[in-house]
Amino acid sequence: MRARGVVVTAIVLLLPLTGPRASVAIKPSVTRAATSDTLRQPTTLRNRSTVPHVVDVDLTAAPAQLRLRPGGPLVRVYAYNGTVPGPTLDVREGDSVVVHFHNELPEVTTVHWHGLHLPANADGSPLFPVAPGSTYVYTFRIPPGYAGTYWYHPHPDARSSYQVSMGLFGAMIVRAPDDPIAALGVPEKLLILSDNRFDANGAISFPDSESIQAEVDLENGREGNVLMVNGQVMPTISMPPGGVQRWRIVNASAARVYRLSLPGGQMIHVGSDGGLFAHGVTVPDIMIANSERVELLVRGGLTPGQRLQFQDLPYDRYMPQTRPADWDSTRALLSVVVSHAPAAQPLRIPPVLRYVPPLDTMHVAERRVIVMSQGLINGRKMDMNRVDLRGHLGTTEIWELQNVVGMDHPFHLHGFRFQVLDRDGVPEPFPSWKDLVNVPKHSSMRIVVRFDDYPGKWMYHCHILDHEDEGMMGVLELN
Numbered sequence: 001m002r003a004r005g006v007v008v009t010a011i012v013l014l015l016p017l018t019g020p021r022a023s024v025a026i027k028p029s030v031t032r033a034a035t036s037d038t039l040r041q042p043t044t045l046r047n048r049s050t051v052p053h054v055v056d057v058d059l060t061a062a063p064a065q066l067r068l069r070p071g072g073p074l075v076r077v078y079a080y081n082g083t084v085p086g087p088t089l090d091v092r093e094g095d096s097v098v099v100h101f102h103n104e105l106p107e108v109t110t111v112h113w114h115g116l117h118l119p120a121n122a123d124g125s126p127l128f129p130v131a132p133g134s135t136y137v138y139t140f141r142i143p144p145g146y147a148g149t150y151w152y153h154p155h156p157d158a159r160s161s162y163q164v165s166m167g168l169f170g171a172m173i174v175r176a177p178d179d180p181i182a183a184l185g186v187p188e189k190l191l192i193l194s195d196n197r198f199d200a201n202g203a204i205s206f207p208d209s210e211s212i213q214a215e216v217d218l219e220n221g222r223e224g225n226v227l228m229v230n231g232q233v234m235p236t237i238s239m240p241p242g243g244v245q246r247w248r249i250v251n252a253s254a255a256r257v258y259r260l261s262l263p264g265g266q267m268i269h270v271g272s273d274g275g276l277f278a279h280g281v282t283v284p285d286i287m288i289a290n291s292e293r294v295e296l297l298v299r300g301g302l303t304p305g306q307r308l309q310f311q312d313l314p315y316d317r318y319m320p321q322t323r324p325a326d327w328d329s330t331r332a333l334l335s336v337v338v339s340h341a342p343a344a345q346p347l348r349i350p351p352v353l354r355y356v357p358p359l360d361t362m363h364v365a366e367r368r369v370i371v372m373s374q375g376l377i378n379g380r381k382m383d384m385n386r387v388d389l390r391g392h393l394g395t396t397e398i399w400e401l402q403n404v405v406g407m408d409h410p411f412h413l414h415g416f417r418f419q420v421l422d423r424d425g426v427p428e429p430f431p432s433w434k435d436l437v438n439v440p441k442h443s444s445m446r447i448v449v450r451f452d453d454y455p456g457k458w459m460y461h462c463h464i465l466d467h468e469d470e471g472m473m474g475v476l477e478l479n
Ligand SMILES: [Cu+2]
Pocket: 375, 408, 409, 410, 462, 463, 464, 467, 468, 472
């Protein structure tokens, strides 16, 4: 995902302020949306701690029977606390988090807290499997400056695609004490994108291991023909005329890359994996690779009764041999309905949303080249007993990610957020915090990462879950 267009603090009804931080002084100016949405928000994990800044929750992964499609049958799924998507972990910067995780699945799993900076034994990597019937306590502290949208999902050896497809995924929101958009009173929505495939009986369908479809899934990553937002097919969001909402979007699909667009509306891209940018950027559409997150300010429309469609536009990430026949279709995700409520007042966006300090690239301990070919990283498949890269705490590294094949591979590094420096030699327009970046076919990019603390073994891999399961992953050891 690359931010395009011009940096803005205003579009049409969004008026700029003249001075920094002035937003703090103005009253919320957006009429709150009527609650006629059919889009549901996932429940929030209940914090049973009464100690300030301590979040203590229970999370159970177990088989369940759920109705995944309206009017459809109850089908067998895997669920976190009985729901798909799982409940949202909603925390604040500085919180100490304790998750008592219970594995009631008939197989090994883990919970990977995707994008968070935490000790290696709390990362939920395949090096820390949780056996069926056992409990694992994940303990970590949310560092200052990590406000953003994240997600959690299973990351066991070779079974991530299956377990996510069965329903195991949920969001995390880390909130800052001084979030300038929250201060404006802008209504907020969480949108978790997923896709799945169902058989004639409505059950989640997986191909025979010997079938052509299984081979295609291995090559492309598993894609489903049914697209869902928060587990719902084509839900609606209602907004008053001129109303603006903040959407936190998570791509929880195993492999599908979305190019999001809202014809007739407006979108300002204000944040990525690791939270807000310094400035918003108007975008006609925005790409979100699997596991990536985006934050948007979305204005629905001006005319009461108007109906807009939030869409996934075609994007060719495929090899020609296995490119799906319908790859160039536009797919509908949800409807935005402009209500008959009084028109919203203009929203004023502060000129600076957040300071994102660029990482120092002058003092670099190590420069590495990471070559991604089909199913391999630097020519090798993952071996949990091998260390591929060794690095040191207290250092900065620059990694050049090279995709040498004709299909995109989204790259993820565990435990440490990074900044993109350039893509095919073109400098990134502004620094932002990333933990996943899509590396398009036959392209390269450079990222910079700082290893301040937390020794141990960390995964880096392609986040097409089927590629990860097949071993398109390596191990970085820090000491
Ligand atoms: Cu891949």
